[in-house]
Amino acid sequence: MKSLKYILAVGLVSCGMVTVLNSCSDVLDEQPRSQFDPTFFTTETGIEGGLTALYAHLRYIYGNGYYLNICETGTDEYTYAQSADGNFKDADLSGAGKLDASTSRSDVLWGQAFSNINTASGVIENGEAAGINSSLLAEAYFFRAFDYFLLVQTFGGVPLDLGAGEMKFNTSPVRVSTRNTVAEVYTKAIFPDLEKAVADLPENPRLTGTATKNLARLFLAKAYLTYAWWLENPNNIPTYPECQRNSGEASSYYQKAYDTAMQAINNPGPYKLQNTFYDVNLAQNDRNSEIMLYADHDENEKYGNGGTGYGWGSGGSPENFAYWMTSWNYGNLVAVGSTGGNINPISREAVQALGRPWTRMAAIADNFMEGGAWEDAVKAIDSRYDATFTLRYHTNFDKAGKPDTYVEGANGMHVGPGEIFFSFVDEKTAKDIDWSANGGGVGAGSLPGRSDFVVSVSNISRYKYPINWKIGMYRTDNGSGLGSPNGGSPRPFNIAKFSELYLIGAEAAVKLGKNADARKLVNVLRERAGKMTFSQNDNVEVSIDHSAEMLAATPQTITIDYILDERQREFWGEGYRWFDLVRTQTWAQKASTYHIAGSGAADRELSEFKRTITPELYLRPIPQGQLDGLEMTDDEKQAYQNPAYR
8 A cells, every 4th residue: 555655645656557658650559658747747748658657646546356346245245255365354244254444455546646646737837838738638637527526425525635735746745634525525526627627529429439528527427426415414324524505406406417427428529338138248349439548458468458458367457357256166067977987067267157266256146136237137138137137058068178968957957068067047946946856966947848956046155156247358369278267358448338428317317206207317228238139148140139127117206216226237246336236325115135045066045144234334434544654643543544444
């Protein structure tokens, strides 16, 4: 953890893998650069270098598995899994660990954001003085607001003065700090910077993946929405530093959120929804028109990844290793092969449905049962279920070089290469499971006439649970083998999607009493979710249209609870959930109780777990490393920390 002198006030702005733009190319051409000084920002080349550093910094947050953990574990989506260490047990808040200033992995964000805010300020101040084009500088305004928005949602009020004055570029190390209030961070930093970005950014990206007017609108709409909830404060969640908030102003910000989201939807520029939900997250379709911002990675370019990207990954930034965390150890499945010995029917493979298993984050069973976002009625018609989870596991023993022509599956049936050996099935189907099969070495059952061993989604355990397919890895160099499944993913990690504008608009509409507008916006995504042209679990083209049924199933009255369910179905496991529950002040309501089976291979009986989620925990702790770097009295350090963690 960096100390404060490197985070809040930086003389030579250290950016790790800092990069420079190539004006002759339409993509970011990255070269290593260790640091900037102020004179570097007085030329267009220097400004471009600073901007590219801001894009590069995204890799140190997004795709980091420990940051994904703090955004998901402890919510109603994920709990700690069988192989979890303290990073995950601490975040769960269920008594298995303790979340405090030394254990919270929100340090990933704190450790990156301030140096990049300072870089953005350096670009803005020096670029304006040098007469750099306003559309170029608008990218720095966007990123300064982007980082402050993440910080204020996570920690509450944070410093606007990094040592040289509020919102000023700092060049002198400082080891004292004062936190501004939440209201000040929004009104002095986030809103002005995003409004400036909306005004000055181009409609179309300057280069592939760079910021645009509509990207800034998305974050401005979301910031208005989040601030409106904070002002309204319906469940009396405390803020820090303490300050007054005028709930009467909330309605105007809900209106601003709605208007901004609708302006973005009605003026999409280069963005549009993909035809099916499967298309949004398919690795071969990365960087598609629905993705507005991503932390980029590249299969072949070493500097583009900032890490190894192949072989055995380091398990650290800037690699994209988040997908490891949500993958159970399917490689422990065993079967009798055609040659008579036990083999692994499914080995680690560098494909989106599998990848490297770490078994750190387990999906919670409640989501897949009656009343959950993925209850059986939803599974039957909503394509997002198939395009979110790896539910069926196809053999690859042939790619592993095994001489066997088949393995023995359920009911004594043969399962050949590429066929399904293990499946998660819905609750209705699970009623017919014969558990005496005890199959696959994981206590799986069998169903009449089926060769695959099965486990019900209502029997999810800390050992085995559906993999998050959306963020899975993908390589083009596997050949006829398993490829390199143990490295960081060379895929970009998606951060912002055009689809979220519909749900931001719908949420604001609910708060404004505009039910018809909320329902219309929700139904745009639900209608798409009913259409399916490819089943990733069956690996086959299909032609299915449940869109009419999806629209008919939309409730007449849209509530915040329903919006949160829809956000789960659109953005499951992508790092949105903690922010969504904290914004809407529903974290305790949604996540205080959950059910999951144990950590044994054959465990399937659900147990109930309780979490202690008090109002004070709606803010994460200021990292201990930050406090240790302060040259302030113990009382001042204690006052700097959020109250729940003193």
